[in-house]
Amino acid sequence: MRPFKYSKADDAGTAITRVSANAGAKFLGGGTNLIDLMKEDVLHPLELVDITRLKYADIAKTATGVTIGSTATNAITANHELIRKNYPLLSMAILAGASAQIRNMATNGGNLNQRTRCTYFYDVAMPCNKRQPGSGCGALKGINRNHAIFGWSEKCVAVYPSDMAVALAALEALVHVEGKNNAKRTIEFADYHRLPGDTPEKDNTLQTGEFITSIDLPENEFADHSYYLKIRERSSYAFALVSVAAALSLEGNRIKQVRIALGGVAHKPWRAAVAEQWLTGKEATEANFRAAAEAELKNARPLEHNQFKVAMAKKAITRALQGAMQGGVYGLEGGAENGMPK
Amino acid sequence: MEDQPKFPDLTDAERRALEDLMPDELSEIITSGLKRRHFLKLITFTGTSLLATHLLGIEQLMARTTTPAPAPPTGVENGVNVAFNLNGRAQTLLVDSRMTLLDALRERLALTGSKKGCDQGQCGACTVLVDGRRVLSCLTLAATCEDKAVTTIEGLADGDTLHPMQAAFMKHDGFQCGYCTPGQICSAVALLSEAKNGEASYVTQHARQTEKPMKLSDEEIRERMSGNICRCGAYPNIVDAIREVHGDKAVAQVWQFADGTI
Numbered sequence: 001m002r003p004f005k006y007s008k009a010d011d012a013g014t015a016i017t018r019v020s021a022n023a024g025a026k027f028l029g030g031g032t033n034l035i036d037l038m039k040e041d042v043l044h045p046l047e048l049v050d051i052t053r054l055k056y057a058d059i060a061k062t063a064t065g066v067t068i069g070s071t072a073t074n075a076i077t078a079n080h081e082l083i084r085k086n087y088p089l090l091s092m093a094i095l096a097g098a099s100a101q102i103r104n105m106a107t108n109g110g111n112l113n114q115r116t117r118c119t120y121f122y123d124v125a126m127p128c129n130k131r132q133p134g135s136g137c138g139a140l141k142g143i144n145r146n147h148a149i150f151g152w153s154e155k156c157v158a159v160y161p162s163d164m165a166v167a168l169a170a171l172e173a174l175v176h177v178e179g180k181n182n183a184k185r186t187i188e189f190a191d192y193h194r195l196p197g198d199t200p201e202k203d204n205t206l207q208t209g210e211f212i213t214s215i216d217l218p219e220n221e222f223a224d225h226s227y228y229l230k231i232r233e234r235s236s237y238a239f240a241l242v243s244v245a246a247a248l249s250l251e252g253n254r255i256k257q258v259r260i261a262l263g264g265v266a267h268k269p270w271r272a273a274v275a276e277q278w279l280t281g282k283e284a285t286e287a288n289f290r291a292a293a294e295a296e297l298k299n300a301r302p303l304e305h306n307q308f309k310v311a312m313a314k315k316a317i318t319r320a321l322q323g324a325m326q327g328g329v330y331g332l333e334g335g336a337e338n339g340m341p342k
Numbered sequence: 343m344e345d346q347p348k349f350p351d352l353t354d355a356e357r358r359a360l361e362d363l364m365p366d367e368l369s370e371i372i373t374s375g376l377k378r379r380h381f382l383k384l385i386t387f388t389g390t391s392l393l394a395t396h397l398l399g400i401e402q403l404m405a406r407t408t409t410p411a412p413a414p415p416t417g418v419e420n421g422v423n424v425a426f427n428l429n430g431r432a433q434t435l436l437v438d439s440r441m442t443l444l445d446a447l448r449e450r451l452a453l454t455g456s457k458k459g460c461d462q463g464q465c466g467a468c469t470v471l472v473d474g475r476r477v478l479s480c481l482t483l484a485a486t487c488e489d490k491a492v493t494t495i496e497g498l499a500d501g502d503t504l505h506p507m508q509a510a511f512m513k514h515d516g517f518q519c520g521y522c523t524p525g526q527i528c529s530a531v532a533l534l535s536e537a538k539n540g541e542a543s544y545v546t547q548h549a550r551q552t553e554k555p556m557k558l559s560d561e562e563i564r565e566r567m568s569g570n571i572c573r574c575g576a577y578p579n580i581v582d583a584i585r586e587v588h589g590d591k592a593v594a595q596v597w598q599f600a601d602g603t604i
Contacts, residue, residue, distance in 0.1 A: 003419050006439035006485045028486070035442070035481045036462050048439070050486055075475070079541045081552055088549040095544040099569025100536070101466060101529065104475045105482065223550070236544070236568035330547050 001038050005047040012056070012178055012211055015049045020180045020209030027051045027211060029071065029110030032102045037115060041124055042131055052107065056213050059083065065219040070109030070212040074164065075100070077108055087217055088328050089247055092228035093167035099237050109212035111164045112175070112192065115203065116267075117239050118147065118158035129155045130200040137200075145305040146241070149313070150266040156200030157303060160193060160268050161239050167228060169261040169269035170245040174216040180209050186216075193268035200267070221257065222247035227323030227333060230263075231316055240264035242312045244320035248284065255279050260296075260321070265313060272296045275317060284325055286318065293317035422485040428453075429497030437484045444468045444479035447494060455495035455524045459571070466570035469525035470494045476532035478569075495524035498531065507531050510583035513595050518574030526570045530584045533558075533566050537588060558588055 006028075009015035019025045024046030028034060037043040056069040059080045066082050077083055078094035094103065097111075120126045120138035127136035139147050139157050147157040173189045193204050206212075226247040232238040243263035249256045258279045260272035275296035282288050293314040300310045323333030420439040427433065428451065437446055444461075447453040447470070459467030461480045468480040471493040498505035507530050510516070517523040540554025545565045558566070563584050564577070572580065579596070586593040 001440045004439055005420055006422055006483065008488070028483075030481075031483060031486070032463055032478070032481050035483065039462065048483075052486065075541070079539075084542065084552050085550055091542060091549045092544065095542060095546075095549075099466065100533070100543075100566055101469055101476045101478045101569045102463060102481075105477050230544075236565050328549060330545055330549070 002041070002044045004038075004045055006050065007047070008050045008053055010053070012051075012054055012213065013182065015051050015054065016178060016180060016209050016211050018047070018049045019211075022047050023208075025049060027109075029107035030073065030102075030105035031110075032098070032106050033110070033114050037122075040122055042115075042122060051109075051211070056109075058214075062216065064216070066217045067214050068108055068217065069214050071107050073104055074098075074106045074108065074111060075103040078103065086223050087167075087171060088223060089170060089226035089228055089245055090164070090167045090217070092226075092328070092330075093163045093243075093245060096228055096230040096240075096243070097163035108164070108215060111162050112168075112212065112215075113204065113206075114160070114162050116158035117161045119143075121158060130158060130196075130203075133199070133201045140303070143305060144303040146239075146264075147303055147306055148266050149300040149302045149306060149309050150262075150270050151195045152267065152301070152303075153196045153198065153200070155198055156196035156267065158196070158200070158267060159264055160203070160266070161264075162269075163228070163230060163240065163243060163263060165189075165193065166243055166261045166263035166269045167245045168215065168217075169271055170226075170247050170259040171217055171220065171222075172259070174218070175212055176214045176216065177206060177210045178213050179207055179211070184213075189269075190271065196267045203267075220247070221249035222259065224327060225250060225324045227320050227326075227328050229316055229320040229323060229333060231312060242309055242316045244313075244316045245269075246317070246320035246324045248321065248324045250284060253284050255282055255284050258321075260317060262313060262317075265300075265309060272317065274299065284321075286322060289318045289321040290314070292321075424485055424488050426487045426489060427491040429493055435484065439483065439485055441484045442480055443470070443472075443482040443484045443487055443492065446484040447479065447492075453494050453496050456528075457521055457524055459522065459525075464571070465522070465525075466529060467522050467525040469528045469570065471528055471532055474532070474535065476529050493528070495528055498527065505531065506587045507534070507583065510586045511580070514579045514583040514586065514593070515576070515595070515597055516580040516583040517572070517576050522570060522572045522574075526567070526572065526580055529567060529570045530580075530587070533563070533584065534588055536566070558585075560585065563588070 019027060026045040026048055028048040028050045029052060052071055054071055057072040058069045059072055059082060060067055068077050074094050078091045084091050118139055120128045121131050126138040129135060129137050137156055144157055148159050168189050175187045175192050178184050191205060228245050230240050230243040232240055240263045242265060245261045247259040258276050260275050262270040262272055275292035278292040278295045279288060297310050297314050302310050319333045326332040418436055418438050421436050422439050423436050425434045435446060435450060444456055444458055447456050456470055456479055457467035459465035463478050463481045468478055469476050470479045472490050498508060507527050511527055537558050538555045540552055540556055542549055543562055543565045545561055560581055563581050582593050
């Protein structure tokens with residue numbers, strides 16, 4: 001690992017000033033991704049400003065929902081009573097990610113700012129526009145089994161790895177950030193992460209020195225009917241091939257409102273807007289779930305090695321919606337009937 | 343020439359010790375491999391690295407063992423002074439900002455129980471408890487541990503009395519090579535308190551129900567231990583060990599010593 005300066009920040013203003021003033025400086029949260037990338041020489045910051053001691057760890061009710069602090073850990077967040085009871089989708093998604101050890105370390109802000117797990121990004125001997133703009137994309141014509149089927153560009157076909165963020169996309173969370181000179185702004189979750197386009201080096205719309213202070217979860221009617229389904233190559237502790245956050249609000253058996261977001265398929269959490277629109281106002285039946293998934297996946301653009309993700313995503317959407325109908329009880333979403341293992 | 347000592351420059355005591363350890367003929371190693379008796383002696387005393395060093399010349403080997411301990415580092419680049427509680431005792435240390443907690447424990451504090459497996463947060467062999475929660479020491483910078491309480495595998499037992507989880511791992515043979523075991527045990531100890539607090543996992547049936555303590559099924563134990571990889575595949579026995587300590591009744595062990603071996 002290359003040498004760097006380490007400091008602890010006592011308040012956000014100091015941390016933001018330090019990171020704004022030094023192009024080589026980064027905030028250090030749990031470090032579960034950053035330290036790894038530094039060991040691999042993918043990232044080599046000159047300075048780390050430790051923000052884990054800042055007072056942004058509260059999880060509390062607000063007038064419009066619940067707010068979660070950026071420096072609260074993933075484990076504390078997933079297990080907070082307010083989250084378990086009111087936003088079980090978020091608990092499930094966080095708990096589907098990483099391992100117990102990593103969830104104890106990782107912060108909520110850091111989770112949103114994870115880098116891709118694309119192997120070409122990690123391998124410094126390979127070209128990667130995200131790591132080194134202009135060097136090319138090794139995955140576009142390379143081994144792209146784990147890569148995007150939506151929203152990719154010739155410059156980058158990587159996928160974004162967070163599970164938590166897929167649930168936050170479905171919950172239409174709001175991200176509060178603070179920048180230089182106390183400048184605060186709020187970013188709608190759909191606008192926080194971005195598609196690669198011509199600048200895949202930018203994962204999100206944060207400006208230099210901006211710091212996530214909290215994430216707001218608006219009130220909703222989804223707590224009784226939501227489910228996070230994650231399909232991966234082993235049953236735990238692996239990144240998603242495809243994941244689905246599904247949330248329904250019902251009037252009898254009619255779908256009043258539905259939210260569907262996919263993970264593992266794009267450079268950002270992918271809102272399945274076509275499927276949502278197709279389902280709104282219809283009966284909550286398996287046949288309708290399947291038809292909505294078909295409609296969504298018509299727009300998929302798979303690469304050479306990841307065509308399987310198209311069929312997998314259709315079944316996963318159907319299953320996740322069934323899981324939501326079953327009240328979000330783990331394991332009741334009926335994998336076998338859909339021809340898929342649990 | 344007959345009196346020429348086999349190993350020059352050694353004291354009599356060293357020579358006797360070494361001759362006792364060494365096979366009569368080095369060619370025996372090269373042509374027919376080590377006899378089991380010698381092999382066991384060698385690894386008992388020295389570790390298997392001696393096998394390779396046979397061929398390098400014994401003087402080098404002995405010279406290496408007499409090298410004085412390195413002087414403490416001075417003028418550390420980007421040095422950070424860190425004070426924390428380590429297994430119940432106050433500890434201060436000057437570390438390079440790059441030093442992980444794992445390296446600080448192993449290389450600076452002589453606590454080699456925590457293991458370096460992948461060094462990338464994928465295997466769990468380096469698991470320790472920080473402020474009572476399990477974390478990966480390979481991805482934790484030592485500098486971030488200021489004022490925290492770190493518990494390693496060395497800190498679990500009460501004197502000569504094993505922690506119940508350590509005893510259960512022995513009873514249930516929860517390991518083969520043992521390399522992942524310190525991480526497995528630290529992780530399992532934290533798992534117990536998480537279950538006591540009612541913390542959920544991905545396979546918890548009802549995420550919205552927050553009763554505590556939780557009674558964990560085997561599926562729950564497996565999911566919660568998924569951050570600790572065992573290459574020997576001792577998983578069923580590890581689950582047995584955890585179930586025994588987590589539950590309220592003894593779990594039968596699935597093995598026993600053959601008659602006459604103890």
